[in-house]
Amino acid sequence: MARRVVVTGMGMVTPVGRDLESTWKALQEGKSGVGPISLFEASSFPTRIAAEVKDFDLGSYIGQDQVDRWADHCRNTVFAIAAAKMAIDQSGLLDDSSLDRTRFGVYLGSGEGQQDFPRFVDLVNRSTHGAHVSTADFTREGLKSLHPIQEAEQEPGTPAGHLASLFGAKGHNANCLTACAASAQAIGEATEVIRRGDADVILSGGTHSMIHPFGVTGFNLLTALSTRNDDPERASRPFDRDRDGFILGEGAGMLILEELEHARKRGATIHGEVVGYGSTADAFRLTDTHDEGRGAIAAIREAMAEAKVNPSDIDYINAHGTSTSVNDSIETLAIKRALGASAYEVAISSTKSMMGHLIAAGGGVEAIICLLAMRDGVVPPTVNLDNPDTDCDLDYIPHHARRKTVDVTLSNSFGFGGQNVSLILKRMTS
Amino acid sequence: MRNDERRVVITGLGLICPLGIGLDVSWAALAEGRGAVRKLEAFPVEGLPNDLGAEVPAFDPKALAVPKHKKPLAKSLRVMARDIQLAVSAAEMAFADAGLADGGYEPTRIGVDLGAGLISTELDELAPAIRHASRPDGSFDYAIYGKEGIPEIPPLWLLKYLPNMPACHISILWDCQGPSNSITEAEAASLVAMGEACRIIGRGRADLMVSGGADSKIHPLSMVRMSLLDQMSRWTGEPSGACRPFDRQRGGWVPGEGAGILILEEREHALKRGAKIYGEILGFGSGCDAKPGGGLDEDGTGVEVALRAALSDAGLKPSEVGHVNAHGAGTVACDSAEARAIGRVFGREMPITAMKGSVGNLVSGAGAVELIASLLGVNHGFIPPIVNCDEPAFDLDFVRGQARPTKNPIFISANITRHGQAAAMVVRGNPSAFSDQPTAADDREEIAELAAKG
Numbered sequence: 001m002a003r004r005v006v007v008t009g010m011g012m013v014t015p016v017g018r019d020l021e022s023t024w025k026a027l028q029e030g031k032s033g034v035g036p037i038s039l040f041e042a043s044s045f046p047t048r049i050a051a052e053v054k055d056f057d058l059g060s061y062i063g064q065d066q067v068d069r070w071a072d073h074c075r076n077t078v079f080a081i082a083a084a085k086m087a088i089d090q091s092g093l094l095d096d097s098s099l100d101r102t103r104f105g106v107y108l109g110s111g112e113g114q115q116d117f118p119r120f121v122d123l124v125n126r127s128t129h130g131a132h133v134s135t136a137d138f139t140r141e142g143l144k145s146l147h148p149i150q151e152a153e154q155e156p157g158t159p160a161g162h163l164a165s166l167f168g169a170k171g172h173n174a175n176c177l178t179a180c181a182a183s184a185q186a187i188g189e190a191t192e193v194i195r196r197g198d199a200d201v202i203l204s205g206g207t208h209s210m211i212h213p214f215g216v217t218g219f220n221l222l223t224a225l226s227t228r229n230d231d232p233e234r235a236s237r238p239f240d241r242d243r244d245g246f247i248l249g250e251g252a253g254m255l256i257l258e259e260l261e262h263a264r265k266r267g268a269t270i271h272g273e274v275v276g277y278g279s280t281a282d283a284f285r286l287t288d289t290h291d292e293g294r295g296a297i298a299a300i301r302e303a304m305a306e307a308k309v310n311p312s313d314i315d316y317i318n319a320h321g322t323s324t325s326v327n328d329s330i331e332t333l334a335i336k337r338a339l340g341a342s343a344y345e346v347a348i349s350s351t352k353s354m355m356g357h358l359i360a361a362g363g364g365v366e367a368i369i370c371l372l373a374m375r376d377g378v379v380p381p382t383v384n385l386d387n388p389d390t391d392c393d394l395d396y397i398p399h400h401a402r403r404k405t406v407d408v409t410l411s412n413s414f415g416f417g418g419q420n421v422s423l424i425l426k427r428m429t430s
Numbered sequence: 431m432r433n434d435e436r437r438v439v440i441t442g443l444g445l446i447c448p449l450g451i452g453l454d455v456s457w458a459a460l461a462e463g464r465g466a467v468r469k470l471e472a473f474p475v476e477g478l479p480n481d482l483g484a485e486v487p488a489f490d491p492k493a494l495a496v497p498k499h500k501k502p503l504a505k506s507l508r509v510m511a512r513d514i515q516l517a518v519s520a521a522e523m524a525f526a527d528a529g530l531a532d533g534g535y536e537p538t539r540i541g542v543d544l545g546a547g548l549i550s551t552e553l554d555e556l557a558p559a560i561r562h563a564s565r566p567d568g569s570f571d572y573a574i575y576g577k578e579g580i581p582e583i584p585p586l587w588l589l590k591y592l593p594n595m596p597a598c599h600i601s602i603l604w605d606c607q608g609p610s611n612s613i614t615e616a617e618a619a620s621l622v623a624m625g626e627a628c629r630i631i632g633r634g635r636a637d638l639m640v641s642g643g644a645d646s647k648i649h650p651l652s653m654v655r656m657s658l659l660d661q662m663s664r665w666t667g668e669p670s671g672a673c674r675p676f677d678r679q680r681g682g683w684v685p686g687e688g689a690g691i692l693i694l695e696e697r698e699h700a701l702k703r704g705a706k707i708y709g710e711i712l713g714f715g716s717g718c719d720a721k722p723g724g725g726l727d728e729d730g731t732g733v734e735v736a737l738r739a740a741l742s743d744a745g746l747k748p749s750e751v752g753h754v755n756a757h758g759a760g761t762v763a764c765d766s767a768e769a770r771a772i773g774r775v776f777g778r779e780m781p782i783t784a785m786k787g788s789v790g791n792l793v794s795g796a797g798a799v800e801l802i803a804s805l806l807g808v809n810h811g812f813i814p815p816i817v818n819c820d821e822p823a824f825d826l827d828f829v830r831g832q833a834r835p836t837k838n839p840i841f842i843s844a845n846i847t848r849h850g851q852a853a854a855m856v857v858r859g860n861p862s863a864f865s866d867q868p869t870a871a872d873d874r875e876e877i878a879e880l881a882a883k884g
Contacts, residue, residue, distance in 0.1 A: 044576030069723075102717065102735050112548055112593075118570065124557055125564040133553035135650040140477030142654035151655045152848075155548050156593065157615035161849025164718040165725075170735055173718040173851040174622050177546070177614040178594045185611060189626060196432075196629060198715075198739070213572070217580050218588030281542065281601040281610035286509065286589060295607065298538065416589070417598030419610045 005191045006428060008268040009093065009256030010368045011086025013079045015051035015249050015355050018060075019086055023355075023365075024372045027380040028401040032233035032354050034247050039211050040117065047225040049232040050211045051249035051356030053079065061085045074113035074153040077162055079252035079361075080207035084163050091256040093201060094167065096266050103200040105172030107190035108160045109182025111208035111360035113153035114215070119145055156360075159207055171199045177360060179415030180320070182206055183253065184363025184423050188277030190257050200262045205364030209250035216248065222287070224324060236357075237384035238321035238350035239328045239392040246322040249356025253364030270428045272371045276307030276410075282418030289326055289414070293334035299420035300338035300410065307424040309408055311342035314424075316379050316404070318366045318411040319396075321350020322357055331412065332392050347404055349397040353383045363413035363421065370409035370425050379404050431712065431743065435632035440805070440857075441705040442528025442693030444520035444642075447799050448484035448686055448789045451494070452523070457806045460814040461833045465670040465788045467684050472648050478657045479664045482672050483648050484686035484790030486516070494519040496531045499603055509586045510599065511549045512687070516795070517596035517644035518603065520689035524640070525604060528693040529705060533605075541608030541636045542601050543627040544691075545619030545643025546593040547794035550651040558582045600640055608636040617757065617845045618716070619643050620690065620797030621853035625714030627694050637699045642798035644689030647791065653685055659848070661761060673791075674818040675758030675784035676765050676828055683760045686790025690798030701876060709805055709839070709859040712746065715739025719850025726763055730771030732852040733757070733844055737775045740842060740854035748776045751856065752838025753813045753829070755804040757846045758784025759791065764846060769824040781836070783807075783829045787817035801843040801855060808839040808859035 010020055015033030017023030026033070033051040042048045053075075059067045061082040070078055088094055093104075123145055127137035152158065157175040164173055172193050178185050183206025190204040210219070219225045226245035228235035236247040263270055280302065282295035289296075304311065320331055328350075336343040351369055358365055373379050378401050385398040407427040414420045431437060445452065448466030449459040459466070470483040491510075495503045499522060507515060525531050559582040563575035589595060594612040601610055609630050613623040620643030627639035647656065656662045663682035665672035674680040700707055717735025719727035741748060754776060756768055772782060785800045792799050807814040812833035819830045839859035846852045 041572035042576065044573040046576070046580065101720065102739075105716070106718070121560045121564070121570050121575075122568065124553060124560045125568065125570070127553075128557045128561050131554070131558055133557050133650075135473040135553070136476040138553060138650045139475040139654055139657075142651070143477050143657055146654055146658060148658040151658055155614075155616055157619070157847065157851065158849065160615065161718070161847065161851055162724065164720040164851070165722065165849070168720050168722070170718055170720045170731060172716040173615070173618070173732075174613060174626075174716065175615045176611050177592075178597075178610065178612055179592060189611065192629060192633070196633075198743075213575070217583060220580060221583060221585045221587055222589070279541075279609040279611065280538075281597075281607055283537065283601040283605050283607045286506065286598065286602065287586070298607065415594065417592065417594050418601065419594065419598075 003195045003197060004260040005194045005257050005274045006260050006263055007255050007271045007371060008258045008263050009087035009091025010271060010371060011083040012253040012365050012368055013053055013082050014251040014365055015053055027351055027354055028378055030381050030383045030400060032383060034232040034235055034356055036232065040213055045216055046220040047216055047227050048229045049235055051247055052211055053251050058082060072147060072149040075209040075250060076110055076113050076207045077153060077159050080159040080163060083252035083254040084203055087254040087256050088167055091268060093256060101168050101170040103171050104169045105199040105202045106160045106164045106169045107174045107186045107202050107204045109176050109186035109206035109360050110156050110159045111177060112156050114209060114212040116147055116150040117213045119147060163203055169203060178419040179417055180359055180362055181413040181415035181419045181421040182360035184411060184413035184421040185279060187367055188279060188421060188423055191274045191277055194257060194259050200259045202257045203254060204257050205254035206361040207252035208358055208360035210359050211248050211250050234384050236323045236353045238323045238353050238382055239388055239396050240385050241387045241389040243323045243325065245324055247356035249358045251358050251365060252361050253368050255368060272374055272425045273428050275426045276303035276424030278302030278422040280420045284418055289330050293330045295418055295420040296331060296334035296414060297337045299422040300334060303422035303424045309424060311339035313408045314346050314410050315406040316373050316409045317346055317348040318370050319348050319350045320412040320414045321352050323352060329391050332394055343394055347379045347397055348394055349380055349382045351380055366411045367423055367425060370411050373409060374406045374427050377403055377405050379406060431632055436634060437697035438628045438631045438694050438711045439697045439700050440692050440708040441695045441700045442524040443708060443802055444523030444691040445802050446486055446516055446520045447688035448486055453806060460803055461812060463815045463817055463831055465817045467672050467790055468669050473650060475650065475653060478653055479662045480672060482669050482684050484684055485648055486687050491515045491519045495522050496526055509590050511590050512646045513549050513644055514596045514599060516646060516689035517544065518599050520644060520691040521600045521640055524691040524693050535638055537605040537607045539608055539636050540606045540638040541610055541630060542597040542606050542640045543611045543623045544597045544641060545623040545794045545797060546596050546612045546614055547619060547645045549591040549593060550649040551591055555584060555587060596644055606640060615851055616847040617793055617796050618847050618851045618853045619794040621845050621855050622716060625853060625855060628711050628714055631694060631696050637696045639694045640691060641694050642691040643795040645792050645794035646687035647685035647793055648687045656685060671818050673760040673787045675760045675787050675816050676769060676822055676824060677819045678821040678823045680760045680762060680765060683786060684790040686792045688792050688799050689795050690802045692798065706863055707860050708809060708863050709857050711855065712858050713740045713744025713856035715743055716853045721850055726767055726850050728767050730767035732850040733768055733846050734771040734775060736852040736854040737844060740856050744856040746856065751840050751842050752836050753781040753783060753841045755800050755841055755843040756782050756784045757844055758786050760786050768846060769826060773826060778826055781813055781827050781829050783813050784816045797845045804841045804843060805857060805859050808836060808841060809861050809863050811835055811861060
């Protein structure tokens with residue numbers, strides 16, 4: 001009998017809420033988390049706005065007496081800890097002392113930690129002679145001025161190690177980084193690990209913040225970000241004809257994935273089942289999505305085939321919907337090709353219109369939103385969709401959330417470099 | 431691997447390591463117990479515990495490209511950090527070695543799953559922008575940087591350093607439209623990626639996977655980082671002695687660089703096309719120390735979980751394995767933990783080797799390069815030796831000095847991160863891969879059966 005994988009815990013920290021319910025409430029109300037960048041002095045950057053997590057206090061999640069260990073750790077790590085703690089608590093997993101820790105793993109899609117910008121630019125400046133950096137100066141002075149923890153934290157596999165340590169997960173441990181597809185991919189591969197029998201429970205999801213000077217620099221140079229600086233709350237406008245790029249968000253979304261019988265035996269609340277996972281590559285160009293959405297179509301089809309669902313079964317799609325010109329057009333095309341006539345019936349929204357793009361963490365948060373839509377029978381809106389683009393002619397739930405019974409959901413996450421991931425989550429049925 | 435899964439064999443290898451570029455040159459050095467740790471040549475360093483490294487000599491990605499890729503690569507090399515170039519070049523070698531240089535596969539049935547790491551930015555690319563925005567008193571003017579600094583940085587700067595880019599470039603060059611993943615888990619990355627690639631083939635989602643990993647820690651920022659973490663060797667003797675896995679005088683590691691890319695293939699797919707088979711992947715496992723408070727567990731809990739899981743997956747008793755290719759970081763704590771775990775799982779009689787004394791620490795590429803070293807070894811009938819394990823610190827059977835003859839082609843390879851994340855893989859080599867008759871006898875029978883079935 002095939003092993004089934006269900007979700008028994010969820011936690012998230014996002015620009016619109018510091019936990020699961022506050023985020024979900026804000027999304028249903030169409031609230032935007034986008035505003036002027038406060039994390040660094042961005043007043044002359046091409047993009048000066050982002051969706052930041054505000055007033056974050058790690059102690060409120062894990063206890064004020066526990067925060068010292070995490071001083072100097074990067075935002076990825078502290079967001080991950082907060083979201084994971086909420087997911088673990090909700091699942092009740094650690095209340096059960098009989099849990100086999102070697103069958104409890106971690107599989108995250110976490111991004112790189114933030115470069116310690118002030119120390120780094122100071123070091124580079126002091127080591128530069130003419131147009132070149134003296135590596136002798138850089139290494140000698142770097143050893144004195146760079147911070148050990150802040151440097152170590154940039155390694156993307158670090159949060160997976162921290163969470164394993166915090167929650168005693170001695171089983172399968174992995175981190176993947178496929179740009180914006182990472183945490184959706186982590187959920188998909190973690191599901192396969194449990195299905196195969198290599199673990200019974202996996203803490204999965206992702207965490208990321210690229211709201212730092214080099215993050216904004218990199219995306220600005222690629223002209224990927226919106227520059228609607230004077231109207232932050234309207235800057236992320238997926239599928240709208242006036243969209244001009246994405247908005248950086250930050251945060252973490254964590255899920256407890258558990259083998260069905262394992263969850264049933266301990267009487268866990270089941271929030272939904274992971275039934276389909278598709279992973280493909282565009283194999284097209286470095287900087288461009290395949291112009292006919294080849295890889296995206298294949299990922300959606302693969303997820304549907306694995307889930308054994310028909311296009312007409314899908315009630316809600318949480319789109320990748322970045323608000324870039326190319327993504328939203330190609331994704332729309334891919335949904336039409338993969339779902340056929342049903343594409344015009346399904347409710348689709350991009351929650352990036354409110355939270356911005358959480359990059360590696362996006363897929364994890366968006367999978368949770370699919371589960372909450374199922375739980376409450378509400379699909380969140382795409383805000384700012386005032387004038388749908390001519391080739392964006394599907395039902396994107398503009399402006400306002402909608403009541404709707406949701407049993408089957410599809411979540412798309414497409415990464416820079418052409419990795420495409422689609423996940424199908426379904427209401428639990430016996 | 432489970433009985434209901436498709437079997438996975440290795441049909442192509444691309445190896446670029448500090449010992450040399452290619453299988454023969456690398457094996458010749460490994461067999462003799464030669465090391466590649468030298469005084470760093472790439473750039474001068476000062477103030478670090480050491481100025482040593484294991485560098486890849488005379489690396490020219492254009493020369494390693496297959497003919498049809500020489501032109502596209504000439505264009506795209508400038509947007510590839512050295513780590514990415516190493517991966518892409520090793521993949522060129524692996525495809526050619528597998529007999530797949532001219533295609534002959536279905537693009538949607540081939541994927542990529544690589545170990546990759548944090549790629550350090552080239553400092554000279556940022557220096558003009560940073561310099562421009564720095565005031566005479568040394569403080570940084572964000573307003574100037576935002577307006578006048580950013581435009582001085584190359585437009586595709588970000589893409590040159592993203593860890594998923596090795597997989598991205600390889601998928602574009604070789605039209606790999608199947609599953610694509612990049613595992614970023616420091617020293618455990620390559621083995622986790624290869625394990626996952628096996629599962630993908632095993633469950634039928636792909637027939638071919640490009641796997642392995644690449645990394646270059648020969649970078650001033652990477653070297654500062656490892657010094658800050660107090661991982662770098664403080665050896666003051668001959669450079670070649672600086673990294674000493676399991677030796678009494680071990681005191682840290684030496685940065686290395688390189689790439690090991692493997693073409694993993696579903697066994698019948700390989701047999702049908704008459705591919706050369708280097709070996710079969712029998713099992714994979716992963717675990718973690720999960721030590722309260724973080725860091726490495728001194729008892730090696732995580733690596734024990736990984737070793738046992740891989741053995742169980744392979745359906746093998748510890749005694750059926752011919753040797754262990756250990757992580758052997760060369761640090762006091764990590765080697766102690768690992769030696770305890772290996773002792774518990776395999777007892778004292780199991781031959782143990784480790785590669786870092788010879789090639790340094792390739793971090794995200796380590797697992798693949800080290801596994802290939804053992805694979806070449808058993809296929810030649812030898813276990814490659816540990817370099818610099820002159821006085822073993824543990825009462826275990828370390829293979830030292832010279833390669834040791836072996837008739838057992840089964841080995842297990844393991845890696846561990848600083849956080850105790852561990853992975854292990856069991857492989858059975860195919861010694862006939864290097865003979866005049868490269869197909870094993872039982873494979874020949876099966877090929878005949880497959881041919882009869884059509």
